Amino acid sequence: MAERGYELKQVGPLVWEIPATGRMNVPVRIYADSQLLESIERDNAVQQSINVAYMPGIVRASFAMPDAHWGYGFPIGGVAAFDPGQDGVVSPGGIGFDINCGVRLIRTDLTEQEVRPRIQELVNQLYSQVPCGVGSSKAIRRLGEKELRQLCVEGAGWAVENGFGVPDDLERTEAHGALQGADPDALSQKALKRGQPQVGTLGSGNHFLEVDRVAEVFDEAAAEAFGVARGQVVLQVHCGSRGFGHQVCSDYLKTMQNATRKYGIDVPDRQLACAPLGSPEADRYLAAMACAANYAWANRQTILTLAARAFEGVFGGDRDALGFRQVYDVCHNIAKFEEHDVDGERRTLCVHRKGATRAFPPGHAETPTPYRHVGQPVLIPGDMGTASYLLVGTERAMQETWGSTCHGAGRLMSRKGAIRKASGRSIKRELAERGITVRCEGRTTLAEEMPEAYKNVDAVVTVMHEAGITRKVARLEPIGVVKG
Amino acid sequence: MEHAEREGAGHRTFEHTADVGLEVWAPGLPELFEEAGQGFVELMLDTGSVAPAQRRAVRAEGQEPEELLVAWLEEILFAFDAEGFAPAGVSVLSMGAQSVEGELKGEPFDRRRHRVLCNVKAVTYHDLAIKRTDDRCEVRIVFDV
Secondary structure, three states, X not given: OOOOOOOOEEEEOOEEEEOOOOOOOOOEEEEOOHHHHHHHHHOOHHHHHHHHHOOOOEEEEEEEEXXXXXXXXXXXXXXXXXXXXXXXXXXXXXXXXXXXXXXEEEEEEEEHHHHHHHHHHHHHHHHHHOOEOOOOOOOOOOOOHHHHHHHHHHOHHHHHHOOOOOHHHHHOEHHHHOOOOXXXXXXXXXXXXXXXXXXXXXXXXXXXXXXXXXXXXXXXXXXXXXXXOXXXXXXXXXXXXXXXXXXXXXXXXXXXXXXXXXXXXXXXXXXXXXXXXOOHHHHHHHHHHHHHHHXXXXXXXXXXXXXXXXXXXXXXXXXXXXXXXXXXXXXXXXXXXXXXXXXXXXEEEEEEEEOOEEOOOOOOOOOOHHHOOOOOEEEEOOOOOOXXXXXXXXXXXXXXXXXXEOOXXXXXXXXXXXXXXXXXXXXXXXXXXXXXXXXXXXXXXXXXXXXXXXXXXXXXXXXXXXXXXXXXXXXXXXXXXXXX | OEXXXXXXXXXXXXXXXXXXXXXXXXXXXXXXXHHHHHHHHHHHEXXXXXXXXXXXXXXXXXXXXXXXXXXXHHHHHHHHHHOOEEEEEEEEEEEOOOEEEEEEEEEEOOOOOOOEOOOOOEEOOOOOOOEEEOOEEEEEEEEEO
């Protein structure tokens, strides 16, 4: 790349840095091997990381994970922490429209041999239990406004109280499935309206339900703690806060356009609009964002129970008899106040993770008790034809990246580009030939989401493994997929 | 795909890694809003499968033209995604400096008959700037899909 508009230097075997120049407050730091670096540079994600480095109160660096790709405002695969004591800001564009988009992993005692012969039946059951596709709704009864407000405060706990799941699920969920500070009064009527019919629905696009086999175990001790072993069947749920979260983000992007002018903040892109932490605009957004995060956790908690019914319907018995137990639920689109060491000083920072996953180490108070000796499970969904990963957080992640790592394979191709590439092919048949049974609602989703549209997930997690940020625990390979 | 049915106005889609964009041009701001609205519904839906049998009023406000444009498109998205109204046509009826009023023609969404082309989550402000000269307005809008 001869025409780079910036200086890029290698500062570690898998770490690259763009020094802070001009209006940048901090450097950009990219985790990648040379091939992934090339794809990150090709689609302008680097310029977006540079733009984030301009923002007030950003601390240490604007980070890009190896799966980083072009977003709007912030890149997807970006991590940035802002210090409230140094004019730091919160920016809805640094979290994304799908607030608390995340992944839930459920282990079972079922083996691949038991599940394969009945995979079509299981996929059909999952498909009928969990509504998916554009505007999907009515998985459970439509909620009244009062009940939705309660759900926004209680998160996954609301679902458990209403018969969707067990308290142990909450123990194994980031933040116990409920962020503090959620205030339904910060929500618009539109958001409330969109939220009412969609609890327990998957939505569309890259969201999925996936039945996987544990193909490989890399770390026996961590795998044992997580209840995962080779040959076993597990279930992944990937979705977020649906139209409710999108509406919250849209509402507050508008608020932040005004706030950016009011507080005289100069940002290079309107999508980076933000407000100083502690301002009324920031407080209101964070209160609404927490509602959407909690909605997403209630949603995945409800889906877990609907999916359990599908497993029970096919294999008999109940959750306990099937060994159907949650491993973890972690989000990859969120902002949170967290304590971190900054130059030897303990500080509370507002950490934005947009397409990045929290990866806390062993011994951390927020690492769930059953896993405290090994570290927090990290769930990395891959494309539907290759693999997904179960990883574990490390102390090094705390020291370098605010306890954060990658979130998935990361897109390589535009959706239309993928559709063109898939023209004349049957993606469904190609996947079937690889032993993967797929059921899909949308007409173009399979082509848009085909494996070639994504970066190599093995390479992405290997970068973070070798950089010491997250360690590989297990590789999960799909055998059945439901997509919106 | 390029459309130029209204006099001096048109739109075409462009691509980004994770998102979809719409490039729109028109002689003036009201025409630009109308064309952007029309381009947006054609991006989301095969409008040929939708009968323009019912009318639905749309109103949006915004301090600057760009904010007004996002608010306008968000109203159209809300009608479709949240209220289940599938639009086939979009018109602007009146426009002020900070508000726009218009109308959608369409019918209630029916997933058996109506073909969804693209699942748009939201309208973004990404690099959004309306370029204006004496006889032409143009803009590029990125959608989160």
